[in-house]
Amino acid sequence: MLQLTGLGWGVGGATIVEDVTLGVHEGEFLAFIGPNGAGKTSLFNLISGLTTATSGTIALDGTDMTADPAHARARRGIGRTFQTSSLWPAMSVADHVRLAAQAARGGSYRLWRRASRYTAEVDGVLERTGLGHRARATAAELSHGEKRKLELAVLLVGEPRLMLLDEPMAGVSAEEVPALTELIRTLHRDEGRTVLMVEHHMDVLLGLADRLAVMHHGRLLALDTPEAVTADPTVQQAYLGEGL
Secondary structure, three states: OOEEEEEEEEOOEEEEEEEEEEEEEOOOEEEEOOOOOOHHHHHHHHOOOOOOOOOOEEOOOOOOOOOOOOOHHOOEEEEEEEOOOOOOOOOOHHHHHHHHHHOOOOOEEEEEEEEHHHHHHHHHHHHHHHHHHHHEEHHOOOHHHHHHHHHHHHHOOOOEEEEEEEEOOOOOOOOOOOOOOHHHHHHHHHHOOEEEOOOOOOOHHHHHOEEEEEEEEEEEEEOHHHHHHHHHHHHHHHOOOOOO
């Protein structure tokens, strides 16, 4: 489904991502691990089109999209969440999803509040993400876990085939992690979505991922099953004390 070949990106003479080659199968759950600064988010930026590769290629379904802008990749089914929330504090949960639905369908921004035809769709997405009872709450009123669910709801209304989740557990309380983990599992397993995820909670990843990719100084250090990666002496040595 997704093929990265010799992918690289640098800025100001510094190489941030270097020679990353990997393939992602449709329906797979691939998780990226590594310490801060390893290049994980930068790799997501390249895949989603927020930054343009300085070397290598990115192909989706066999078609090169290396030069495509972010909105074109979104239209082809690539969706993305971010480490830091970009929600509007005073906007309601339902309106966040309604605006995303309008944008995903190419509608006018000025008309989005009148898009009553999206009501059933918005309600459905909110129920799927466990936010149906919070539809009228503002983003500022949500817990961190609920904010992460809202970000997923905004993503889902665009019906992405490939979801890039960048540290979805960041800021989430220990009590909310299991429910959020189960939601992501459902989106992958029951809805058949392909998922790439960056996360530092290894206990979460070991229960979700089909494969783990280890990033180290911008390069791909290891790529295998969770069992094989965590048993790899090279990985153990490289991340001794890093909390893998």
